[in-house]
Amino acid sequence: MARNALLAPLSFIFIGGSIVLLFFVILSGVQDTSPLNKTYFLSASTDGITGARDVTQWAYFYICGPDNADCSGAWPAPPLGWAWSANPENAPSQLVGSYGGSTTSYKFFYLWRFGWVFYLIALVFSVVAFFASLIACCGRLGAAVAGFAAFVALAVHSVAVALMTASFVEMRNAFRSAGRDASLGAWGFGFSWGSWAALLIATVLLCMGIRDGGSGSGRGLKLGRKRSVRSRRSYDLGSRRVKEDYA
Template sequence: MARSNTYLAPLSLIFLAGSIVMLFFVILSAVTNTSPLRQTYFLSADTSGITGARSVTQWAYFYICGEGNSDCSRTWPAPPLGWAWSGNPSNAPSELVGSHGGDTTSSYYFYMWRFGWVFYLIALVFSVLAFFAGFVACCGRLGSAIAGFGALVALFFHTIAVSLMTAVFVKMRNAFIANGRTASLGKYAFGFSWGSWAALLIATLLFCLGIRGGSSDTYGGGGRRWGRRQRSVRSRRSYDLNGRRVKEDYA
């Protein structure tokens, strides 16, 4: 029987590679004006009339931009969501404004998004490590165990990241709508985020199945269980020697 790792490990790598690519699309959103980065953002909202804000604001991973991911702010790690407007703004949803980020962002949105932002990067790092370890998984069960552990850690942080992201931007959208403004979630950013999570989950499961791969092999038409000693079968042959019947044991 062929070892199952010969197809499980490559299949795991395909799903893991897809997860990493989609995660890069989210992290690099608004870096260029090419598709799909131009269409990738977490939330688009009408911010006209808010002090210091654009007429339409879109929140990406490193940037806060205008419509179509244009007129973006400078690159900043985990930018406070309230940097879309000035400090102590007028006409902004009160739920979003607070003392953080230069009096632009409430505590909830400041810390929830900051932790979610960091967990995206941690998930990416462990996903890449698991991807390279996945090549070793093609050679045996130990490689599958190493890659599976890395993918499992990545899945843990990825789950936290997309959960925090979803909670933050769904609540932001609802706050804008309650304030009488139009707002919509970015289908590309949400699709890539949850699609990446699903692909990573499948890759993790396949790596774990690879740990059990190759449990039996066939030698000379007879089955032998891996890890078990084959019971020795002794046969006896008898023949005459100088008129006496002699029995000889052989393995």
């Protein structure tokens, strides 16, 4: 119990920090304030592509210009190719296909769509783990419940950041292969992976709390009566026979 009194508040703080960082990612581009105007996943030169800005930045709900300004309308899981018109000219061929209104390839359409959804699922389970961690200080059972919730949140979060990383790293490489400047968003990636790391630490702390109090089994009790074996030995001392009892 003494260990949980320390580990539970620490896990609560780390899960709370993970949720805050995740909100920074999800709300990127909502307002022109720091860090929301600096948080995006990819910035690329898109000048000369049909219907595109000179520079495009991909955020969570929006596709924007520099500093997350001049954004498109908010849309759930926006196709990455919505940065340009349908069947565009001069866009990297790996990114363009028949999906998203003839703007996005099959691969990038589904890669980011699933990544986008897993971000929201990770947020939901992180909130559940956050409140579950409040009971972790009550003992090993509370730590087990909170630890399970945190583990599920971590698993979902891992899928989210993996898909996000795969989507935008490959997208950056496609732009560079086409001779265009492209760079990953330091804030978007930093917040995403920082949130994941904080949740990982919280999960480890909660799992440590499950072991609080030790095994507690103690020494086993020996059941049954202790058998006493007596052996009698006889000795002949002259004409007398002497018997000794040994316990």
